[in-house]
Amino acid sequence: MKNSSKYERQYFMPSEVTYDWVKKEYIQAPPVWCSVDLRDGNQSLIEPMSLEEKLEFFQLLVDVGFKEIEVGFPAASETEYQFMRTLIEKDMIPDDVTVQVLTQAREHIIKKTFEAVKGAPHAVVHLYNSTSVAQREQVFKKDKEQILKIAVDGAKLLKTLADETEGNFTFEYSPESFSGTEVEYAVEVCNAVLNVWEPTADNKAIINIPTTVENAMPHVFATQLEYVHKHLAHRDNVVLSLHPHNDRGCGVATAELGMLAGADRIEGTLFGNGERTGNVDIITLAMNMFSHGVDPKLDFSDMKKIRETYERLTRMHVYERQPYSGDLVFTAFSGSHQDAIAKGMAWRDAGKSEKWTVPYLPIDPQDVGRQYDSDVIRINSQSGKGGVNYILKQSYGINLPEKMREEVGYLVKGVSDRAHKELTPEWVYQIFNDNYVNAKSVFAIDECHFKQTDGIIADATIQHGSDTRIVTASGNGRLDAVSNAIKQYFNISYELRYYEEHSLTRGSSSKAVAYVGIVCQGKTYWGVGIDADIIKASIEALIVAVNKLDQINTADTVNDPRMIEIMNYIQANYIDVTLDDLAEKFYLSKPYLSKYIKEKSGVTFGELVKKVRMKKARAMLKSSSMTVENIALTVGYQNVEHFNRLFKKAYNMTPVQFRNQK
Numbered sequence: 099m100k101n102s103s104k105y106e107r108q109y110f111m112p113s114e115v116t117y118d119w120v121k122k123e124y125i126q127a128p129p130v131w132c133s134v135d136l137r138d139g140n141q142s143l144i145e146p147m148s149l150e151e152k153l154e155f156f157q158l159l160v161d162v163g164f165k166e167i168e169v170g171f172p173a174a175s176e177t178e179y180q181f182m183r184t185l186i187e188k189d190m191i192p193d194d195v196t197v198q199v200l201t202q203a204r205e206h207i208i209k210k211t212f213e214a215v216k217g218a219p220h221a222v223v224h225l226y227n228s229t230s231v232a233q234r235e236q237v238f239k240k241d242k243e244q245i246l247k248i249a250v251d252g253a254k255l256l257k258t259l260a261d262e263t264e265g266n267f268t269f270e271y272s273p274e275s276f277s278g279t280e281v282e283y284a285v286e287v288c289n290a291v292l293n294v295w296e297p298t299a300d301n302k303a304i305i306n307i308p309t310t311v312e313n314a315m316p317h318v319f320a321t322q323l324e325y326v327h328k329h330l331a332h333r334d335n336v337v338l339s340l341h342p343h344n345d346r347g348c349g350v351a352t353a354e355l356g357m358l359a360g361a362d363r364i365e366g367t368l369f370g371n372g373e374r375t376g377n378v379d380i381i382t383l384a385m386n387m388f389s390h391g392v393d394p395k396l397d398f399s400d401m402k403k404i405r406e407t408y409e410r411l412t413r414m415h416v417y418e419r420q421p422y423s424g425d426l427v428f429t430a431f432s433g434s435h436q437d438a439i440a441k442g443m444a445w446r447d448a449g450k451s452e453k454w455t456v457p458y459l460p461i462d463p464q465d466v467g468r469q470y471d472s473d474v475i476r477i478n479s480q481s482g483k484g485g486v487n488y489i490l491k492q493s494y495g496i497n498l499p500e501k502m503r504e505e506v507g508y509l510v511k512g513v514s515d516r517a518h519k520e521l522t523p524e525w526v527y528q529i530f531n532d533n534y535v536n537a538k539s540v541f542a543i544d545e546c547h548f549k550q551t552d553g554i555i556a557d558a559t560i561q562h563g564s565d566t567r568i569v570t571a572s573g574n575g576r577l578d579a580v581s582n583a584i585k586q587y588f589n590i591s592y593e594l595r596y597y598e599e600h601s602l603t604r605g606s607s608s609k610a611v612a613y614v615g616i617v618c619q620g621k622t623y624w625g626v627g628i629d630a631d632i633i634k635a636s637i638e639a640l641i642v643a644v645n646k647l648d649q650i651n652t653a654d655t656v657n658d659p660r661m662i663e664i665m666n667y668i669q670a671n672y673i674d675v676t677l678d679d680l681a682e683k684f685y686l687s688k689p690y691l692s693k694y695i696k697e698k699s700g701v702t703f704g705e706l707v708k709k710v711r712m713k714k715a716r717a718m719l720k721s722s723s724m725t726v727e728n729i730a731l732t733v734g735y736q737n738v739e740h741f742n743r744l745f746k747k748a749y750n751m752t753p754v755q756f757r758n759q760k
């Protein structure tokens with residue numbers, strides 16, 4: 099960035115500065131809101147709205163609660179003109195809503211505007227002309243006096259035509275490009291206009307101060323505005339309005355500080371649509387007030403519908419991080435945020451705070467129609483155990499024991515990391531289910547009978563491969579007795595250390611969930627059971643946990659049906675399959691997988707893949723006329739010499755010899 103010297107600040111501080119606005123802390127009551135979606139928003143669209151689209155948008159604005167709506171620039175086009183006529187002639191303006199139209203300070207434009215508003219129950223006619231130094235010099239080529247005269251002449255014509263035209267009219271004046279105008283001069287022009295209109299308490303005028311192009315920091319604007327507020331003529335009979343744009347990204351701050359400095363009214367748009375970077379976003383302004391406990395008197399509770407209508411009619415897109423309305427603005431992917439949100443929600447559920455204080459969530463997402471389930475916590479590789487548990491709890495009623503959460507968290511985020519994908523709640527549950535509930539098992543307990551003696555005696559029917567045996571063991575509870583029977587059968591030892599249970603709060607609420615953690619050689623192995631019978635659920639959980647012990651699962655993997663799936667996957671993806679792919683696809687750890695594959699095929703994963711490739715190559719040599727080089731490439735070898743060597747090692751002859759043999 100070499101050329102900053104070609105710029106200089108183009109705003110003007112007032113000659114007299116006061117900072118009363120600094121002493122005010124927050125906005126205690128909503129301003130008069132005026133939507134300019136159908137004018138400033140519409141004039142900046144690639145494809146302005148049709149009459150029908152404007153009618154639908156108008157209804158949306160009425161439904162949200164706007165009482166003042168700038169509906170267009172009737173002299174601009176036939177659509178604009180007819181839109182105003184339609185609203186009046188079809189009696190579509192609710193009694194408590196005032197429509198507003200914009201006009202340049204040019205005679206024929208003003209006249210056309212009054213033709214358009216004829217018969218309006220109540221309309222604001224909004225007059226503007228540009229007052230900035232740049233526009234005076236470059237566009238109008240007029241001095242201050244001549245520019246003031248344009249405004250005054252326009253104001254006079256408005257007054258005359260309002261008297262002559264059927265309808266009920268209020269006047270508004272904007273010193274357009276105020277942000278590049280000397281503040282005292284802007285006030286002088288406004289006061290000249292006000293002196294023509296002579297507003298009264300019953301018929302106030304609106305003076306609208308625009309940051310037509312935002313060019314200063316918000317505190318500068320507040321200071322300028324405070325000067326206007328203190329120096330306007332007829333101030334008691336003037337509604338002081340703001341019209342912030344967003345060129346420096348400060349439209350909201352400008353509006354908020356401007357309100358502290360004396361503004362009574364805000365012109366803006368939904369989602370900040372408008373010229374260049376847009377007008378100020380009224381949704382953000384209103385929701386900011388709402389989050390301070392002030393009712394903004396606009397209703398954004400059905401944000402989804404508002405956004406859908408807006409996007410459809412304007413053909414614009416609401417940015418994912420647009421305050422209060424973007425897709426991601428209530429979402430936490432990262433572990434520490436998720437942890438705090440989950441704890442904050444639990445705090446709230448426990449009734450510990452009457453007011454909304456959940457960390458990382460500026461407002462309750464439900465207040466703008468968002469869902470806790472799908473909008474707040476989402477899982478990717480940045481997530482943590484708190485988030486994963488929250489998803490399982492919110493969506494499936496699974497509340498993991500504290501001690502189990504970390505393992506599940508790392509397992510789930512590992513899948514996301516390898517897949518480079520966000521995991522849906524369904525996917526998270528599937529990983530959980532595959533690893534803890536319906537995990538592979540080399541043995542089962544088909545039946546179990548208990549007798550109460552000093553402790554408990556269990557007769558457990560253990561089925562392991564082709565062996566089925568009833569093992570009797572005692573324990574200080576049912577699960578302990580079954581656990582002792584398992585230890586006896588496999589001749590293994592571990593400690594049954596963790597047990598938790600709860601009823602399912604989602605889905606089948608008649609079911610219970612049991613979590614079992616066993617400790618062997620310092621490592622904890624977890625299993626989960628879900629069943630209507632809590633004893634059955636806890637035995638299932640124990641079986642899953644025991645199955646994870648090395649002593650058990652090295653005994654028999656050959657019968658594992660998943661092994662067939664793994665082989666099929668390798669066959670189908672033999673060119674570029676990796677152990678990482680398999681681990682991700684089957685939710686198994688890499689060491690565990692390596693062991694499986696060795697046991698099943700007698701060779702390592704790498705050797706197995708080579709074998710599959712050679713088999714494919716042999717089939718191609720037999721059935722196709724492809725060159726050996728191309729066959730080598732097809733089965734994944736760039737170097738044909740290397741391929742030849744591997745082939746010879748596998749089949750004791752080169753590919754060419756193989757092809758040539760009869």
Ligand SMILES: CC(=O)SCCNC(=O)CCNC(=O)[C@H](O)C(C)(C)COP(=O)(O)OP(=O)(O)OC[C@H]1O[C@@H](n2cnc3c(N)ncnc32)[C@H](O)[C@@H]1OP(=O)(O)O
Pocket residue numbers: 138141171173174175201202203204207226227228237238248274310373
């Ligand atoms: C900051 C804002 O958003 S202001 C609103 C801007 N919105 C729009 O412009 C959308 C609707 N506008 C239009 O459809 C057209 O501009 C019309 C129909 C109003 C006027 O069209 P045209 O007369 O063809 O041209 P244009 O707008 O370019 O007018 C330029 C002339 O008007 C003058 N002019 C521009 N604005 C104003 C004004 N507010 N008051 C008085 N004169 C003005 C210019 O100085 C220029 O004068 P010149 O002919 O002597 O050079």
Ligand SMILES: CC(C)C(=O)C(=O)O
Pocket residue numbers: 138200226272274275306308309310311341343
């Ligand atoms: C007409 C005025 C208010 C305007 O749109 C602007 O200055 O941005």
